Amino acid sequence: MLRQVSAAYLLLGKDKFKIMAYEKAADQIENSTVSLKDLWQQNKLNSIPGIGKMLSSHLSELFQTGQVVHFEAILSQVPRAIFPLMDVPGLGPKKAAALVKSLNLQKKDTVINDLLQAAKRGEIEKIGHFGKKSQKEILESLISYRQRLKNKKRLLLSQALSITDEIMAYMKKNSSVKAVYPLGSLRRMVSTIGDIDLAVATEDPTSVIDWFVSFPKKEKIVEKGNAGATIMLEDGTQIDLRVQSGRQLGSLLQYFTGSKNHNIALREYALKKGMSLSEYGIKTKKRIRNYELGIKNNYNKQLNLYEFAKEEDFYQAIGLPWIPPEIREDRGEIETAIRQAQGILPGLPSLVKLSDIKGDLHIHSNYDLEPSHDLGESSLEELLESAHKFNYEYIGISDHNPSVSNHSINDICSIMKRRKKHFEQIIASNKNTRVKLFIMLEVDILPDGSLALPEEAYEYVDAFIVSVHSSFKLNKIQMTDRIIKGLSHKKAKILAHPTGRLIGKREGYELDWPRLYNFCSGEKKAIEINSYPDRMDLSDIMVTQAIEWKIKLIINTDSHNSSQLRNMKYGVAVARRGWAKKYDIINTYSYDKISNWLAM
DNA sequence: GCCGTTTTCGGCCCGACTGTTTTCAGTCG
Numbered sequence: 001m002l003r004q005v006s007a008a009y010l011l012l013g014k015d016k017f018k019i020m021a022y023e024k025a026a027d028q029i030e031n032s033t034v035s036l037k038d039l040w041q042q043n044k045l046n047s048i049p050g051i052g053k054m055l056s057s058h059l060s061e062l063f064q065t066g067q068v069v070h071f072e073a074i075l076s077q078v079p080r081a082i083f084p085l086m087d088v089p090g091l092g093p094k095k096a097a098a099l100v101k102s103l104n105l106q107k108k109d110t111v112i113n114d115l116l117q118a119a120k121r122g123e124i125e126k127i128g129h130f131g132k133k134s135q136k137e138i139l140e141s142l143i144s145y146r147q148r149l150k151n152k153k154r155l156l157l158s159q160a161l162s163i164t165d166e167i168m169a170y171m172k173k174n175s176s177v178k179a180v181y182p183l184g185s186l187r188r189m190v191s192t193i194g195d196i197d198l199a200v201a202t203e204d205p206t207s208v209i210d211w212f213v214s215f216p217k218k219e220k221i222v223e224k225g226n227a228g229a230t231i232m233l234e235d236g237t238q239i240d241l242r243v244q245s246g247r248q249l250g251s252l253l254q255y256f257t258g259s260k261n262h263n264i265a266l267r268e269y270a271l272k273k274g275m276s277l278s279e280y281g282i283k284t285k286k287r288i289r290n291y292e293l294g295i296k297n298n299y300n301k302q303l304n305l306y307e308f309a310k311e312e313d314f315y316q317a318i319g320l321p322w323i324p325p326e327i328r329e330d331r332g333e334i335e336t337a338i339r340q341a342q343g344i345l346p347g348l349p350s351l352v353k354l355s356d357i358k359g360d361l362h363i364h365s366n367y368d369l370e371p372s373h374d375l376g377e378s379s380l381e382e383l384l385e386s387a388h389k390f391n392y393e394y395i396g397i398s399d400h401n402p403s404v405s406n407h408s409i410n411d412i413c414s415i416m417k418r419r420k421k422h423f424e425q426i427i428a429s430n431k432n433t434r435v436k437l438f439i440m441l442e443v444d445i446l447p448d449g450s451l452a453l454p455e456e457a458y459e460y461v462d463a464f465i466v467s468v469h470s471s472f473k474l475n476k477i478q479m480t481d482r483i484i485k486g487l488s489h490k491k492a493k494i495l496a497h498p499t500g501r502l503i504g505k506r507e508g509y510e511l512d513w514p515r516l517y518n519f520c521s522g523e524k525k526a527i528e529i530n531s532y533p534d535r536m537d538l539s540d541i542m543v544t545q546a547i548e549w550k551i552k553l554i555i556n557t558d559s560h561n562s563s564q565l566r567n568m569k570y571g572v573a574v575a576r577r578g579w580a581k582k583y584d585i586i587n588t589y590s591y592d593k594i595s596n597w598l599a600m
Numbered sequence: 601g602c603c604g605t606t607t608t609c610g611g612c613c614c615g616a617c618t619g620t621t622t623t624c625a626g627t628c629g
């Protein structure tokens with residue numbers, strides 16, 4: 001709504017900075033880690049930067065009455081049909097308004113198709129300031145927009161990384177390419193990736209750009225210039241390339257890593273110190289001596305520009321410590337970095353690293369205990385061997401519980417007993433590894449909150465994980481009661497894939513999170529960060545919340561195959577994005593320490 | 601409209617690319 005008002009203001013010729021203020025408020029709300037409605041209820045709307053007296057009163061009105069009289073008055077002065085058009089790449093408020101007016105497009109529900117037909121009939125090129133090329137571009141953009149709406153999807157991080165490997169290998173074949181870096185949301189390790197951003201250091205930009213746009217899997221060249229280019233692959237994925245000389249690489253890496261909001265906030269901060277930041281370096285109004293920037297010999301006299309080959313030096317020049325890419329989201333990292341530079345604690349967190357991880361407690365083996373869900377594909381021996389390669393101290397095998405409908409209580413207990421014995425024999429005879437084993441289980445929490453197995457069955461496990469695999473549609477209260485009840489068993493230590501989301505397929509279920517956090521915090525239950533690429537569950541923002549509640553977190557892979565143990569890096573990425581430190585994550589603990597916790 | 605350890609007035613991130621202009625406007629990230 002704020003964006004629509006902003007567009008309307010633009011068309012009505014209002015002050016440019018008022019328009020920007022609305023855009024900024026919209027950005028900040030989108031980027032906010034707390035719900036706007038919660039803030040409103042606490043009367044703290046203007047705790048969001050960019051929302052002041054006026055906007056918070058408008059938003060209060062929205063929450064109270066469902067609409068804002070002032071917004072409606074503004075929006076009624078522009079044709080509504082422009083707003084759907086503004087979602088189409090290449091069309092902004094001005095072009096959308098010109099098209100709607102000239103072609104008399106009134107109906108906002110059909111405007112996309114109406115414009116498409118008009119383009120096909122050749123009516124756009126007749127409008128002033130539009131030409132043949134614009135018409136062609138708009139037509140193509142409309143078609144691909146409709147296409148993408150149909151199979152609308154962002155890439156999973158894992159998918160994006162595999163495409164990126166391919167194109168990076170291709171780029172490296174060009175001898176002018178000195179180095180190539182995956183940047184943007186990829187470098188920040190966001191769970192889903194919109195487009196792929198690459199930077200290349202080179203002294204011969206033209207040849208590198210020509211090479212890039214000749215990538216074999218390219219569907220079309222979206223744009224091409226002196227500084228870079230954009231191509232689109234067959235599946236609609238866009239790849240942006242920027243090229244620059246090594247002398248300016250530091251500022252390019254910084255700029256192209258983003259996020260957009262981080263960069264804006266950083267530039268605003270620097271500007272107050274008289275420094276103007278860009279991907280090329282830093283410009284200052286008056287000549288600053290090198291030592292004031294903390295850097296030597298980086299002043300380019302011809303361009304009146306300070307250049308930085310290293311990203312660390314770029315941050316240092318602004319007076320800040322280097323900020324890890326995963327937390328560059330304008331969620332407080334700049335303020336924290338400023339405080340750190342002033343010697344005020346706590347500074348930026350020392351984020352958990354992949355090498356800190358000492359084990360993985362959510363792994364499915366191929367031992368057939370006749371479960372209601374899927375078995376794993378690898379044997380315990382294979383899993384131990386894989387864990388050994390990662391230098392793990394321990395793993396936990398958390399197979400799905402035996403199906404209840406097909407077995408009597410006695411059957412279940414004998415299956416569980418057999419499995420325990422089988423695992424213990426393997427461990428006893430396995431001389432190849434010192435990886436220790438926890439015999440665990442992943443137990444369904446049934447809709448009424450009871451656990452799937454009878455009490456006697458838990459005698460044969462060290463501890464177990466609980467999770468929800470059915471009845472996702474319970475209401476908030478029922479679902480929260482259910483999970484808390486399930487977690488209340490003494491041996492239930494971990495809540496697995498806590499939101500139940502499947503990225504792009506299923507939203508998480510309704511849950512009273514503060515109540516669950518409070519329970520887990522008090523009862524010392526751990527919440528899982530599930531590393532499975534389409535789960536990534538908890539999300540980064542919820543990791544931050546859980547840490548604020550002093551909840552123990554554990555990063556598991558939910559592997560169904562020994563090769564999936566390597567997915568741990570995705571869960572670690574989520575944890576890092578949520579500002580998790582080593583000791584927020586319990587599988588950084590030694591075997592003894594985690595063993596004690598499991599037995600608690 | 602928002603915001604403030606140099607400001608309650610006077611600023612507001614910065615640059616690339618495209619198409620249509622004849623020096624720039626619109627859009628994007």
